Amino acid sequence: MEAEGSGLQERNVNTNLDGLETIEQKIIALAQARPNKGISDKDLAIEIPDLRPDQRAQIINKLLKQECFELYNNKQTGVLSYRLRDPTKIVKGADNEEKVVYKIIEEAGNKGIWTRDIRFKSNLMHTQLKKILKSLETKKFIKVVKSVAASKKKVYMLYNLEPDESITGGAWYQDQDFETEFVDVLNQQCYRFLEQKKEKTKNCNIGPVAARNMTFASSKDVWKFISDLGISKVKLSVTNIEMILNTLVYDGKVERILAGDGSNLYRAIEPLVISPGLIRTPCGLCPVRKHCFDDGPVTPIKCQYIREWLD
Amino acid sequence: MKDFQSKLCMLLLEEYFGNIVQCIGNSLLHSRKTLDVIRLHTNLPLIKVKEGLCVLIKYGFVTYQQDEKGSVHYVLHCEKIIMLLRYPRYMLFAKTYCRDEGEIMLEEVLKHGYITASEVIIKTYKRLEETPSKCAEQLSVANLKNTFELLVKNQFLMHSISFNTMKENIEKPEYNLPHLNMTAISNILQGQNADPGDNKLYWKVNFDRFTQDFRDKIMVSAMTQRFDINAGELMRQLINLMYLRTAPWTATSNPIPYTEIKEEVKKLTFLELEQYLDQYLRLIEEDSSQFIKRVGDSGGGQYSVNMKNAFKQLVWATIESIVAERFGSKAARIFRLVRIEKNVNLDQIQQLAMIPAKEAKCLTYILAQENFIQMQEIKKAGTLAAPTKGPFHFYIDLTKIVQMEIEHCCQALYNIIKRRDHELSNNKRMIEKQLRVQILSSNMKEHGATEQQLADIAEMMTPSETQQLEKAQNAIKKLNVTELQIDETLFLLTIYLPYH
Numbered sequence: 001m002e003a004e005g006s007g008l009q010e011r012n013v014n015t016n017l018d019g020l021e022t023i024e025q026k027i028i029a030l031a032q033a034r035p036n037k038g039i040s041d042k043d044l045a046i047e048i049p050d051l052r053p054d055q056r057a058q059i060i061n062k063l064l065k066q067e068c069f070e071l072y073n074n075k076q077t078g079v080l081s082y083r084l085r086d087p088t089k090i091v092k093g094a095d096n097e098e099k100v101v102y103k104i105i106e107e108a109g110n111k112g113i114w115t116r117d118i119r120f121k122s123n124l125m126h127t128q129l130k131k132i133l134k135s136l137e138t139k140k141f142i143k144v145v146k147s148v149a150a151s152k153k154k155v156y157m158l159y160n161l162e163p164d165e166s167i168t169g170g171a172w173y174q175d176q177d178f179e180t181e182f183v184d185v186l187n188q189q190c191y192r193f194l195e196q197k198k199e200k201t202k203n204c205n206i207g208p209v210a211a212r213n214m215t216f217a218s219s220k221d222v223w224k225f226i227s228d229l230g231i232s233k234v235k236l237s238v239t240n241i242e243m244i245l246n247t248l249v250y251d252g253k254v255e256r257i258l259a260g261d262g263s264n265l266y267r268a269i270e271p272l273v274i275s276p277g278l279i280r281t282p283c284g285l286c287p288v289r290k291h292c293f294d295d296g297p298v299t300p301i302k303c304q305y306i307r308e309w310l311d
Numbered sequence: 312m313k314d315f316q317s318k319l320c321m322l323l324l325e326e327y328f329g330n331i332v333q334c335i336g337n338s339l340l341h342s343r344k345t346l347d348v349i350r351l352h353t354n355l356p357l358i359k360v361k362e363g364l365c366v367l368i369k370y371g372f373v374t375y376q377q378d379e380k381g382s383v384h385y386v387l388h389c390e391k392i393i394m395l396l397r398y399p400r401y402m403l404f405a406k407t408y409c410r411d412e413g414e415i416m417l418e419e420v421l422k423h424g425y426i427t428a429s430e431v432i433i434k435t436y437k438r439l440e441e442t443p444s445k446c447a448e449q450l451s452v453a454n455l456k457n458t459f460e461l462l463v464k465n466q467f468l469m470h471s472i473s474f475n476t477m478k479e480n481i482e483k484p485e486y487n488l489p490h491l492n493m494t495a496i497s498n499i500l501q502g503q504n505a506d507p508g509d510n511k512l513y514w515k516v517n518f519d520r521f522t523q524d525f526r527d528k529i530m531v532s533a534m535t536q537r538f539d540i541n542a543g544e545l546m547r548q549l550i551n552l553m554y555l556r557t558a559p560w561t562a563t564s565n566p567i568p569y570t571e572i573k574e575e576v577k578k579l580t581f582l583e584l585e586q587y588l589d590q591y592l593r594l595i596e597e598d599s600s601q602f603i604k605r606v607g608d609s610g611g612g613q614y615s616v617n618m619k620n621a622f623k624q625l626v627w628a629t630i631e632s633i634v635a636e637r638f639g640s641k642a643a644r645i646f647r648l649v650r651i652e653k654n655v656n657l658d659q660i661q662q663l664a665m666i667p668a669k670e671a672k673c674l675t676y677i678l679a680q681e682n683f684i685q686m687q688e689i690k691k692a693g694t695l696a697a698p699t700k701g702p703f704h705f706y707i708d709l710t711k712i713v714q715m716e717i718e719h720c721c722q723a724l725y726n727i728i729k730r731r732d733h734e735l736s737n738n739k740r741m742i743e744k745q746l747r748v749q750i751l752s753s754n755m756k757e758h759g760a761t762e763q764q765l766a767d768i769a770e771m772m773t774p775s776e777t778q779q780l781e782k783a784q785n786a787i788k789k790l791n792v793t794e795l796q797i798d799e800t801l802f803l804l805t806i807y808l809p810y811h
């Protein structure tokens with residue numbers, strides 16, 4: 001349990017660190033909504049009231065330094081405003097190729113696009129494209145995101161975009177790593193919930209069918225239990241929990257049925273067969289069985305596994 | 312594919328009947344043969360071949376068929392040889408129904424293959440005379456005759472009529488009891504010559520009856536395991552009712568009316584089952600295991616026992632446990648996933664099983680390599696055989712796995728028996744010595760030996776010898792138990808095949 005606990009704590013810390021970045025994203029989104037007018041300090045104070053001025057300055061300065069924002073004087077209001085730089089217009093020394101590549105990446109949206117596909121679409125040479133991508137990346141117009149679907153596959157998207165779930169893997173991934181421990185803990189807890197539900201029906205003398213019906217839980221019930229437990233700092237959806245519950249179905253521990261209203265119901269079940277005789281013997285589990293013959297390198301008479309098991 | 316099954320059969324033949332019989336069995340392993348061919352093949356003198364064949368035929372391991380030209384071919388039945396492993400269980404089963412006397416009688420029939428009723432009674436009488444403690448009732452020919460009739464009434468024994476393969480399959484089992492001349496039997500027991508009155512009417516063990524009973528027990532305990540003892544008992548009653556209207560090996564029983572089930576349950580002392588009978592029926596019927604099916608609504612409902620499906624589910628559960636135990640719970644998750652989702656590719660497996668990509672891939676390939684799941688390349692329609700490997704689909708071929716695991720059981724049994732023989736022969740001297748010491752000591756006791764003398768005799772076994780002997784005996788006991796356990800799995804898997 002210790003290892004699991006620390007894993008969860010880490011998630012917690014990471015989410016807190018994300019705070020400022022989330023605000024940054026929010027500011028970018030605001031600027032995107034007003035591509036021409038831009039946003040002023042005053043607008044920001046209204047839209048994000050809890051943001052302290054020093055924090056605001058910090059973020060804006062960062063964005064300006066990254067050449068993501070530009071400062072401009074709004075002629076109508078006479079207020080100094082920030083707006084998103086349009087790289088296709090502004091980038092100094094931006095040649096046509098860079099613009100083309102930028103456009104292709106922009107079109108790919110938050111699902112990103114693979115180098116190979118950019119090459120096909122832009123008809124650029126490999127080395128040339130590499131250079132352009134590098135340049136756009138250093139200027140922070142685009143970024144590289146590792147996809148969870150394939151560890152070697154990198155996709156490009158605009159710098160300020162939040163990658164799609166299909167790229168990040170959603171709740172189950174942290175920095176492209178699948179969080180086995182987290183999933184395993186949830187799998188155990190969901191099962192514990194269903195098992196306890198079943199335990200409660202024992203000795204309550206209401207007849208077997210009523211008892212069985214009491215052991216069913218909807219995915220929402222389970223979701224609530226897990227949320228209340230507070231083991232996950234990431235917000236999980238009911239669909240997320242259903243994914244976990246399905247792993248329990250695949251584990252053979254839980255059965256799923258379709259309720260009248262179209263929702264899924266789950267309950268813990270007992271197996272039909274417990275530990276067949278074969279696997280209670282050394283030869284049932286033996287890793288070298290294929291090489292075990294009367295005159296082979298391993299023989300039943302010399303066998304170490306049987307000797308240890310007999311002792 | 313059937314290497315170890317054959318090896319196991321040959322080992323059993325050698326253990327029980329010796330070299331020559333094994334040799335003849337071996338020559339019949341792969342094809343039927345005529346007497347002459349067997350002789351040529353085995354290089355044994357004709358008389359030995361004949362004797363050996365006689366033994367094999369007597370126990371039902373070999374039957375014969377005549378072809379159009381009139382020559383007689385001998386056929387070996389491996390599945391019957393494997394039943395040798397179950398003889399102890401058969402005897403125990405007879406004991407629970409027909410007491411110790413029944414057990415001994417069944418043992419006599421098993422030992423002889425086929426035998427007349429009077430002979431069984433005489434042999435059993437003689438054995439019980441030697442060990443009167445085993446006899447539950449007063450030892451008398453009349454009591455033994457009753458026990459014999461009880462065995463027949465339970466259909467544990469039946470007439471042995473023919474060893475011809477062709478005829479055997481069409482014959483109906485016969486259970487008509489002979490008229491025994493009791494005085495004649497008593498006279499024979501006293502060493503006189505007499506005619507017991509059942510000359511040439513032979514009996515043999517009705518193996519099918521035992522096989523059915525073991526099959527039924529598996530189903531009852533599965534329901535007990537899944538729900539509770541009430542559900543298990545209900546299953547037992549349903550199976551009993553099935554026998555009344557359906558041939559024992561039919562895949563699904565004829566409809567059993569609710570009223571009849573209720574009648575049967577009333578006769579039991581399962582109060583809770585009686586009170587909630589409707590609900591228990593619903594419980595079993597609605598369960599995903601589908602052991603029974605509701606097939607009609609008239610008269611409170613009609614139910615059918617689905618043997619075929621029950622064994623499919625039982626075999627799935629067995630194989631799933633084997634996978635879990637051999638390759639871990641994550642591998643078992645993948646295995647069940649492929650079972651439930653039918654055709655899946657690697658990406659789907661990884662997403663649904665929620666196992667990291669690398670691990671999922673690795674486990675899937677292990678399962679494929681060990682033949683628990685099958686891989687199939689998806690060919691896109693219209694494209695010619697592409698040089699690159701396309702994406703793969705995974706699916707399960709259950710029958711193939713069952714055959715593979717039957718082989719696995721046979722290999723495990725073979726190894727365990729080999730090992731036990733080894734332990735026995737390794738400690739033979741010690742075991743014999745202990746026996747001698749025991750006999751000596753009990754003889755001396757009868758002749759009024761002193762404590763001191765007895766202690767001296769006991770000391771003939773040194774402490775280290777006693778210790779070693781104890782160790783060996785424990786090992787042999789453990790190996791014996793294991794043999795029975797493996798056979799349970801083998802039995803379950805074997806039952807599946809004829810249904811599918």
Ligand code: SF4
Nearest residue numbers: 282283286292300303
């Ligand atoms: S005898 Fe030993 S080596 Fe051979 S299969 Fe059994 S456990 Fe494995």
